[in-house]
Amino acid sequence: MKKFLFALTATVALTAASGAFAEDKFKACFIYVGSKTDGGWTQAHDIGRQMVDKELGDKVETVFLENVPEGPDAERAIERFARSGCGIIFTTSFGFMDPTIAVAEKFPDVKFEHATGYKTAPNVTTYNSRFYEGRYIIGQIAGEVSKTGVAGYIASFPIPEVVMGINSFLLGARSVNPDFKLKVVWVNTWFDAGKEADAAKALIDQGVDVITQHTDSTGPMQVAEERGIKAFGQAFDQIEAGPNAQMTAIEDTWGPYYVKQIKAAMDGTWEGGKSTWDGLKDGILSMAPYTNMPDEVKAQAEKTQAAIESGELHPFTGPVNKQDGTVWLKEGEVSDDGTLLGMNFYVEGVDDKLPQ
Amino acid sequence: MDIFQSVLLTIATASTPLLLAAIGELVVERSGVLNLGVEGMMVIGAVCAFAAAYLSGNPWIGVIAGIVAGAVLSLLFGVLALSLATNQVATGLSLTLLGIGLSGMIGENFVGRAGARLPNLDIPVLTDLPLVGRLVFGQDPLFYVSIALTAAVMWFLFRTRTGLTLRAIGDNHKSAHALGINVLKYRYLAVMFGGACAGLAGAHLSLVYTPQWVENMTAGRGWIALALVVFASWRPWRVIGGAYLFGAVTIGQLHAQALGFGIPSQLLSSLPYLATIVVLVLISRDRRLTVMNTPASLAQPFVPDR
Structure with missing residues (x-):
């Protein structure tokens, strides 16, 4: 059991640290509630992340953490991302709302984007889709x-x-x-x-x-x-x-939004406190x-x-x-x-x- | 197809995986071992069955792969909980965690693929009989397996000498050991039978119920199977009743919702659990009979001392 838990922790740590060598790249981080191959909600977000890799891959490195339960664990996961040098953190489930706000208060220099919620802060925006x-x-x-x-x-x-x-x-x-x-x-x-x-x-x-x-x-x-x-x-x-x-x-097509926001975060035009609710015309x-x-x-x-x-x-x-x-x-x-x-x-x- | 038959067919499909997993676990628990890893073995069975069927194009190879995968995972439980005498509850729980994690890894490339479906039985004339044709002669093969398996387990446990020995081990492994019975051998075989059944239940999910692989597709059915065994007070015919009652109320409440009776859906969703518990508690009122049927050395580790 202990060994198994160790293996589990190691896997999680590895996932979080994957590609953490290129220090000069801008780091964009994603927290997923499910697995990235769930064939639905989370996979759609991960395809968005892959689009970031494809379009901005030479300047941005993306990191993700899957299967993060909503609740106190989420706060720990988000905080670890904030400490590990993430420039922008996307938290992709409604239940990550309060943890995101709590961590954002402690890290005013990190930018946070929360999907489908309604709470914002000077360094937190929300984004949603007009399904x-x-x-x-x-x-x-x-x-x-x-x-x-x-x-x-x-x-x-x-x-x-x-x-x-x-x-x-x-x-x-x-x-x-x-x-x-x-x-x-x-x-x-x-x-x-x-x-x-x-x-x-x-x-x-x-x-x-x-x-x-x-x-x-x-x-x-x-x-x-x-x-x-x-x-x-x-x-x-x-x-x-x-x-x-x-x-x-x-x-759901989150990719263009992710690319746009990460670009804005890199060139300093990113604005906090906003709520984006895009629809068909925006391609989300x-x-x-x-x-x-x-x-x-x-x-x-x-x-x-x-x-x-x-x-x-x-x-x-x-x-x-x-x-x-x-x-x-x-x-x-x-x-x-x-x-x-x-x-x-x-x-x-x-x-x-x-x-x- | 008329609605009467169609509803009953849906109930049978929903109940079969529960029955398969529960009947396997019943044998395991009758031998005095509590394996809480049913959910894990089931989900591994589901992914291996799907993968094998997808790659080979033959759903029967998938069924075999599911059975083998469940049995192999249960063997791991056996080595830990039987040979090394670890705590059975903890080992079973970690088996479930391991199964869910491992299945996600194995299945990563199979998510969303259209797999091979195990075809329903189709006998000319008989299957087309009105009212009961499809029900009796037109279901998926694993439905017949589940019924036959339940009958076989009943016969084995209560009509054969080996079954008697197995139950004796479950009641008092020390006495059985003193009589010269190889307790661990029996328990290993029982645990592997349970694993094979759970794997078969998983195969039913990914080849019949919803022929696809998605992570965590067992969605707690392993736990329901475990609960059914306890509520059925370790008796096979009650397991079959419990599984079908659960399936019937599950499907019934969906129909009640679609008909729009205006009953709160949260209440309806909890009905299968409530109904199953109430009925099984009612039929278990005879305390003496219940105590008699409970394997007395359930979940107690056994170390042969001499």
């Missing part, structure tokens, strides 16, 4: 291709991010089919391929013919392929798991190729995407009612970002009671 823009597009596609007029949504936890996605999907679907219905199943996990697949099967057995998910595995995509229905990929292009099922996927979010759908649906999806990118269309534009029928957004009114980031209610038409 709901992609969800509006896939909702619209579902609304057009579904024959039963009911889609299934496999959801993880009832946090604003997920609720926002469900609402956006339904609004997209109802923009082309006003009677569209949405069945939601909460699996209370981010990552359990088997359970996600079971949820997909249950939804299909109950008559949905399009499924989408806000969980991280390709389990549901495989079920969709097997049962011959359509689905959308999550965080990653999952076409290999569903060559006939995937119509498109919402892909992109759609996998539209496929397995009729040409006119594809054309419509491309049109919607272009409209969102140009700012002409905002998914949360009135008239929109809340689930209980009360008015949320009046005709032409656009939701402010604050309401979206704290979203704790369904819009009209979701066939589910929001867990509180």
Whole structure:
């Protein structure tokens, strides 16, 4: 056991120290909540880091630490990075928010970037992606291709991010089919391929013919392929798991943002205290190729995407009612970002009671 | 396919890996050894099964690889906990940590790949029978293996002399030793059987349940299998009941959610655990029977003294 623990510590230390020889290079460090090959969230961040290597490799060295649990351990890991000469540290999970702020106070000269949080400091910025823009597009596609007029949504936890996605999907679907219905199943996990697949099967057995998910595995995509229905990929292009099922996927593309921020940190133009919430137009979010759908649906999806990118269309534009029928957004009114980031209610038409 | 059959098929798929892992662990614990490394052996089985099936293109080679991988890892447990008489709880826990770490390393290049799927049974005419055709004649091969294995373990433990000896060792290894029985040999074989079963359960996950490899894909199923053995008070027929009850309530609550009854999903998600515990506690009310079935020297290290 002791030996094993030693080996474990040594591995972690080695990972952290990899390539620590070139002292004159600018050091950019990444803290991951999962493994860099998780096929989803963390892998998307690591692909972003690899892009930094590719584009700035001669001036920047990147270092990462995987499988860092959210909580006190995270603070230790971030602090060790800060002490080891990192110029900028990216903490890539919501749960790293408080540890990031705590360490940032102690190291005013180090720059910190926290993903998906809401707390900033003079040397801490936050960055996030407007995933709901992609969800509006896939909702619209579902609304057009579904024959039963009911889609299934496999959801993880009832946090604003997920609720926002469900609402956006339904609004997209109802923009082309006003009677569209949405069945939601909460699996209370981010990552359990088997359970996600079971949820997909249950939804299909109950008559949905399009499924989408806000969980991280390709389990549901495989079920969709097997049962011959359509689905959308999550965080990653999952076409290999569903060559006939995937119509498109919402892909996270962190690389350009990382390159931009690291460049800014190196030439002194980096600004702290900012919150970046980018979307399709900034390239932080992109759609996998539209496929397995009729040409006119594809054309419509491309049109919607272009409209969102140009700012002409905002998914949360009135008239929109809340689930209980009360008015949320009046005709032409656009939701402010604050309401979206704290979203704790369904819009009209979701066939589910929001867990509180 | 009608919804009735489809739901039952989903339940069977969800329950099979639990049953496979639990029935193996039951034999291990009946021999007086507590191996908490089920999760680790299962996840190693899953990754090795996937890798072998992916590289060879033959899912059956994957199944064999899963079984062998689970058994090999359990052998490591055997050397530490049986030959060196280390603390079984600590050794089992570290086996799980080792399994999860090692599987991540082995599987690094297999994440997200489309693997080989173990095909379902397909008998002309019979499989297409209405209502029960798919259920009885059209499931994945490992489903039939899991049922047959449970029956075989029942027969072995309670109808054969070797099974009696194994149970005697689990109840009192000193007496068994005094009778001239090679305690460690029996325990090694039991531990390896448990490892093979856990590896097979893992193979079911990565070749049938969701034919792919993702890190940590067992997602706690090894621990549920362990709990099932205890709640079933070490009796095979109760393990099968427990595994299927757990699977049924898991799938049932997903359907309840999709139907939109408006019951809080957190409550529904905890139902499988609650239901399984309540039912198994209720049927274990007979204390005398429970005590009789509990292996008395469970988790106690055995060092042959002379």
